[in-house]
Amino acid sequence: MRLEEMLSTHPRPPQMGVPEITAFIRTCFECADVCLSCADACLSEEQVQSLVRCIRLNQDCADICEVTGKLFFRQTEADAATFRAQLEACIAVCRACAAECDKHADMHEHCRICAEACQECLQACVQMQERYPSPSAGAIS
Amino acid sequence: MRLEEMLSTHPRPPQMGVPEITAFIRTCFECADVCLSCADACLSEEQVQSLVRCIRLNQDCADICEVTGKLFFRQTEADAATFRAQLEACIAVCRACAAECDKHADMHEHCRICAEACQECLQACVQMQERYPSPSAGAIS
Amino acid sequence: MRLEEMLSTHPRPPQMGVPEITAFIRTCFECADVCLSCADACLSEEQVQSLVRCIRLNQDCADICEVTGKLFFRQTEADAATFRAQLEACIAVCRACAAECDKHADMHEHCRICAEACQECLQACVQMQERYPSPSAGAIS
Amino acid sequence: MRLEEMLSTHPRPPQMGVPEITAFIRTCFECADVCLSCADACLSEEQVQSLVRCIRLNQDCADICEVTGKLFFRQTEADAATFRAQLEACIAVCRACAAECDKHADMHEHCRICAEACQECLQACVQMQERYPSPSAGAIS
Numbered sequence: 001m002r003l004e005e006m007l008s009t010h011p012r013p014p015q016m017g018v019p020e021i022t023a024f025i026r027t028c029f030e031c032a033d034v035c036l037s038c039a040d041a042c043l044s045e046e047q048v049q050s051l052v053r054c055i056r057l058n059q060d061c062a063d064i065c066e067v068t069g070k071l072f073f074r075q076t077e078a079d080a081a082t083f084r085a086q087l088e089a090c091i092a093v094c095r096a097c098a099a100e101c102d103k104h105a106d107m108h109e110h111c112r113i114c115a116e117a118c119q120e121c122l123q124a125c126v127q128m129q130e131r132y133p134s135p136s137a138g139a140i141s
Numbered sequence: 142m143r144l145e146e147m148l149s150t151h152p153r154p155p156q157m158g159v160p161e162i163t164a165f166i167r168t169c170f171e172c173a174d175v176c177l178s179c180a181d182a183c184l185s186e187e188q189v190q191s192l193v194r195c196i197r198l199n200q201d202c203a204d205i206c207e208v209t210g211k212l213f214f215r216q217t218e219a220d221a222a223t224f225r226a227q228l229e230a231c232i233a234v235c236r237a238c239a240a241e242c243d244k245h246a247d248m249h250e251h252c253r254i255c256a257e258a259c260q261e262c263l264q265a266c267v268q269m270q271e272r273y274p275s276p277s278a279g280a281i282s
Numbered sequence: 283m284r285l286e287e288m289l290s291t292h293p294r295p296p297q298m299g300v301p302e303i304t305a306f307i308r309t310c311f312e313c314a315d316v317c318l319s320c321a322d323a324c325l326s327e328e329q330v331q332s333l334v335r336c337i338r339l340n341q342d343c344a345d346i347c348e349v350t351g352k353l354f355f356r357q358t359e360a361d362a363a364t365f366r367a368q369l370e371a372c373i374a375v376c377r378a379c380a381a382e383c384d385k386h387a388d389m390h391e392h393c394r395i396c397a398e399a400c401q402e403c404l405q406a407c408v409q410m411q412e413r414y415p416s417p418s419a420g421a422i423s
Numbered sequence: 424m425r426l427e428e429m430l431s432t433h434p435r436p437p438q439m440g441v442p443e444i445t446a447f448i449r450t451c452f453e454c455a456d457v458c459l460s461c462a463d464a465c466l467s468e469e470q471v472q473s474l475v476r477c478i479r480l481n482q483d484c485a486d487i488c489e490v491t492g493k494l495f496f497r498q499t500e501a502d503a504a505t506f507r508a509q510l511e512a513c514i515a516v517c518r519a520c521a522a523e524c525d526k527h528a529d530m531h532e533h534c535r536i537c538a539e540a541c542q543e544c545l546q547a548c549v550q551m552q553e554r555y556p557s558p559s560a561g562a563i564s
Contacts, residue, residue, distance in 0.1 A: 002171055002258055006178040009250035011185040029174065030143055033214065037147040040215045043478060044152040048471055053359040055466060060353055060364055067345045073174065074181045074342070077335040082342055085367075085374035092367035109150035117143055184337060189330055194500040196325060201494055201505055208486045215483070218476040223483055226508075226515035233508035284453055284540055288460040291532035293467040312425055315452065315496065319429040322497045326434040355456065356463045391432035399425055 003073075012075045016131060021072065024124050028069035028090070031121035035062035035097060038114035045108065054100050054111065061097035064090055065121055072128075084132045087125045094122035144214075153216045157272060162213065165265050169210030169231070172262035176203035176238065179255035186249065195241050195252065202238035205231055206262055213269075225273045228266045235263035285355075294357045298413060303354065306406050310351035310372070313403035317344035317379060320396035327390065336382050336393065343379035346372055347403055354410075366414045369407045376404035426496075435498045439554060444495065447547050451492030451513070454544035458485035458520060461537035468531065477523050477534065484520035487513055488544055495551075507555045510548045517545035 004022045007014055014021045039058035042051040068090040071083060098118035105112035145163045148155055155162045180199035183192040209231040212224060239259035246253035286304045289296055296303045321340035324333040350372040353365065380400035387394035427445045430437055437444045462481035465474035491513040494506060521541035528535035 002175050002254055003178070005254050006175055006182065006251055009254065010178070010182045011187075029170070033170065033210075034143050034147055036211060037144070037151070037214055040217050040479075041147065041151045043475055044217045046152075048475065052466055052471065056356060056359045056463075057361060057364075059356065060361070063349045063352055064364075064368070067349055069174075070177060070345055071342055073178055074338060076181050076185045077338045079339060079342070079375070079378040082339075082346075082371070082375045082378055085371040086346070089364070089367040089371040093361070093364045096361040096364055110147055113143055113146050113150065181338075184334055189334065193325055193330065197322070197497060197500045198502060198505075200497065201502070204490045204493055205505075205509070208490055211486055212483055215479060218479045220480060220483070220516070220519040223480075223487075223512070223516045223519055226512040227487070230505070230508040230512040234502070234505045237502040237505055284457050284536055285460070287536050288457055288464065288533055291536065292460070292464045293469075311452070311456065315492075316425050316429055318493060319426070319433070319496055322499050323429065323433045326499045328434075351456075352459060355460055358463050358467045392429055395425055395428050395432065 007073075007075070010075050014075055024128055025069050025073050027121050027124040028065045028072070031094065031117045032062045032065035032069065034114050034117040035059070035065065038101065038110050041108070041110040042104075047107075051104065051108075054104060057093070057097040057100050058114065061093045061118060064093045068125070080132055084129070084134060087129050087132065090125045091122055094118040094125065098122065148214075148216070151216050155216055165269055166210050166214050168262050168265040169206045169213070172235065172258045173203045173206035173210065175255050175258040176200070176206065179242065179251050182249070182251040183245075188248075192245065192249075195245060198234070198238040198241050199255065202234045202259060205234045209266070221273055225270070225275060228270050228273065231266045232263055235259040235266070239263065289355075289357070292357050296357055306410055307351050307355050309403050309406040310347045310354070313376065313399045314344045314347035314351065316396050316399040317341070317347065320383065320392050323390070323392040324386075329389075333386065333390075336386060339375070339379040339382050340396065343375045343400060346375045350407070362414055366411070366416060369411050369414065372407045373404055376400040376407065380404065430496075430498070433498050437498055447551055448492050448496050450544050450547040451488045451495070454517065454540045455485045455488035455492065457537050457540040458482070458488065461524065461533050464531070464533040465527075470530075474527065474531075477527060480516070480520040480523050481537065484516045484541060487516045491548070503555055507552070507557060510552050510555065513548045514545055517541040517548065521545065 003025060004018055007018045007022060035058040039055045042055045045051055068086050071086055098115045101111040101115035105115055145159055148159045148163060176199040180196045183196045186192055209227050212227055239256045242252040242256035246256055285307060286300055289300045289304055317340040321337045324337045327333055350368050353368055380397045383393040383397035387397055427441055430441045430445055458481040462478045465478045468474055491509050494509055521538045524534040524538035528538055
């Protein structure tokens with residue numbers, strides 16, 4: 001609830017609807033948190049050896065999604081080129097992490113949930129890209 | 142929803158009830174996020190000069206609350222002395238940040254909400270301390 | 283000194299020379315730290331109002347450069363597509379932050395140093411991109 | 424070099440000598456980085472199963488030391504009670520992590536170096552505590 005209130009009372013209102021941007025930020029932060037927890041759950045599994053790649057990608061995905069959430073939460077003087085590039089980084093890491101977690105989804109429920117969260121975050125980033133079209137898009141060549 | 146599911150499917154179940162620990166972690170992460178946003182909102186205010194101390198404490202509070210949430214989210218091989226000390230750090234910074242935000246609560250709605258979030262996080266940490274009593278507590282001197 | 287030792291004793295040696303990768307990681311971490319400090323120094327300036335955009339970009343740049351350093355410091359099971367995209371994000375934010383800091387370089391020595399650190403990090407990322415060519419590069423169309 | 428320059432050109436000079444505070448901040452950041460790398464190196468070891476506690480404490484230590492460095496790097500409007508509590512948290516986690524890494528120091532060079540970095544950071548925090556005496560210290564009871 002409070003994230004939405006914060007954006008509503010911000011002296012610079014978001015460039016899109018408050019519910020829409022709040023949902024995006026929440027998705028990024030949730031994916032970051034779920035990845036942190038998946039890395040930790042994998043570390044406690046007996047077959048940790050087989051989950052090494054999963055743990056590593058969970059860590060990268062947690063780090064990148066957290067920063068994506070922070071960037072879009074800040075309303076002050078944003079740089080569009082940075083936003084575009086950060087969305088690409090977030091899409092890349094969510095794709096890699098979802099693919100890896102998916103391999104363990106039958107064995108480990110936490111990997112199944114994490115793959116789901118990564119997929120959702122990836123989709124949210126793809127949708128957000130429409131708001132930040134690359135400067136050359138639509139240009140007559 | 143997913144944070145609770147992650148803890149429920151973790152190979153090492155939390156030492157307290159899943160809803161209880163999830164609520165605590167959420168409170169820490171929400172306080173971190175609200176502080177990040179309050180710093181950013183203050184930065185966009187015309188009277189930013191008068192909000193400098195608020196921004197600084199918001200940043201510290203965001204950093205410390207985020208780490209507190211991460212520590213308690215990890216279920217693997219926790220160290221109790223670290224948890225105890227981290228709770229103290231979180232209480233100290235929430236107290237300082239709540240007090241500062243409170244001074245601007247009449248002027249800035251985002252400061253009022255942030256003071257509230259800090260107070261709530263502070264109370265949650267105080268309650269969590271009961272779970273991690275200091276080793277000497279109750280010792281006969 | 284210790285970062286280099288850590289990479290030298292890692293069970294999976296880096297894919298490039300230890301001095302080269304260590305220098306890159308140091309550049310990212312230093313840029314992150316300098317940006318954090320520049321944001322804080324700007325916040326203490328009397329003309330903070332004129333430095334609002336600088337502070338915001340400093341924060342983004344600190345966040346992204348820190349994650350870039352972390353990603354490349356981890357040697358376990360890296361994902362090349364994520365590395366490529368993260369380098370792009372790092373280049374975008376370093377460019378934006380360097381350009382903004384540069385505007386205040388005559389007035390504020392900390393902005394001059396920060397612009398320098400961002401430029402250096404940007405160049406380091408551009409060089410690192412050669413190690414992670416995009417899959418389509420050089421493909422016969 | 425640049426961290427020292429940033430503190431020297433900060434509008435609010437540090438309360439202690441620039442070389443002294445810079446050395447402290449560097450020690451915190453280096454310990455954080457070494458812990459990140461040790462967690463990653465452990466993850467790549469064949470006997471990762473026996474290093475699970477080490478990885479977990481490395482992660483906590485990386486998170487807390489990084490925040491300690493950030494807090495003391497910021498010169499604007501610091502809160503002494505927060506600094507005191509954060510030093511305690513940093514001491515607690517460095518102690519736990521050093522003790523665990525020490526157990527694997529004969530087997531893994533990265534654990535030996537990490538234990539050393541944690542011990543050094545712990546000592547630096549203990550020394551820094553003298554600068555932030557608790558309010559009741561020296562009070563006549």
